[in-house]
Amino acid sequence: AQSVAQPEDQVNVAEGNPLTVKCTYSVSGNPYLFWYVQYPNRGLQFLLKYITGDNLVKGSYGFEAEFNKSQTSFHLKKPSALVSDSALYFCAVRFNQGGKLIFGQGTELSVKP
Amino acid sequence: DTGVSQDPRHKITKRGQNVTFRCDPISEHNRLYWYRQTLGQGPEFLTYFQNEAQLEKSRLLSDRFSAERPKGSFSTLEIQRTEQGDSAMYLCASSYLAGVVETQYFGPGTRLLVL
Numbered sequence: 001a002q003s004v005a006q007p008e009d010q011v012n013v014a015e016g017n018p019l020t021v022k023c024t025y026s027v028s029g030n031p032y033l034f035w036y037v038q039y040p041n042r043g044l045q046f047l048l049k050y051i052t053g054d055n056l057v058k059g060s061y062g063f064e065a066e067f068n069k070s071q072t073s074f075h076l077k078k079p080s081a082l083v084s085d086s087a088l089y090f091c092a093v094r095f096n097q098g099g100k101l102i103f104g105q106g107t108e109l110s111v112k113p
Numbered sequence: 114d115t116g117v118s119q120d121p122r123h124k125i126t127k128r129g130q131n132v133t134f135r136c137d138p139i140s141e142h143n144r145l146y147w148y149r150q151t152l153g154q155g156p157e158f159l160t161y162f163q164n165e166a167q168l169e170k171s172r173l174l175s176d177r178f179s180a181e182r183p184k185g186s187f188s189t190l191e192i193q194r195t196e197q198g199d200s201a202m203y204l205c206a207s208s209y210l211a212g213v214v215e216t217q218y219f220g221p222g223t224r225l226l227v228l
Contacts (some may be wrong), residue, residue: 101148
């Protein structure tokens with residue numbers, strides 16, 4: 001079955017420290033991977049995507065993600081966390097056929113001053 | 114670019130009533146998606162359109178749900194005979210397919226509460 005997993009429900013980080021939000025996927029064929037962020041009572045905002053090519057993808061607001069095919073992972077990273085980064089983060093995968101995204105269950109990121 | 118808009122933002126209804134939501138995509142986006150998100154979960158795909166054609170429907174979309182996209186512009190999602198289990202955030206997204214993989218941009222959502 002094709003799926004996405006975010007193994008951590010919550011990640012706590014001190015402001016200024018690096019952050020990592022984990023995502024693993026299970027898919028046959030080539031995966032197309034996405035990260036979105038959701039603030040309270042808001043829709044999802046696109047951060048970045050991996051289609052092909054360089055395994056390190058840079059996105060909005062200083063975020064980046066590393067695609068690792070052997071570990072079937074697509075972890076979201078930021079070198080220095082901000083309090084304003086506190087939000088709900090979703091990893092999603094799309095497959096070759098069709099356009100739908102399959103989302104993970106989300107990881108709540110909390111950045112403390 | 115005004116973004117994806119959804120109306121209403123909030124809807125409270127009684128069980129058994131019908132409700133309709135509207136989504137206006139980003140101008141010239143040819144794909145439009147509907148997702149449902151319940152508390153503590155990621156969005157789940159419901160259906161999507163390419164222009165006016167409905168290309169895929171999830172098994173989550175029971176016979177009480179119907180979506181349309183007349184003329185390939187805005188879309189409506191109707192739920193008939195609402196049930197308490199329909200309470201959720203309904204998200205719309207649009208994209209422009211011009212290559213291998215497009216990016217979906219989401220609206221603010223419509224939060225439905227069925228009493």
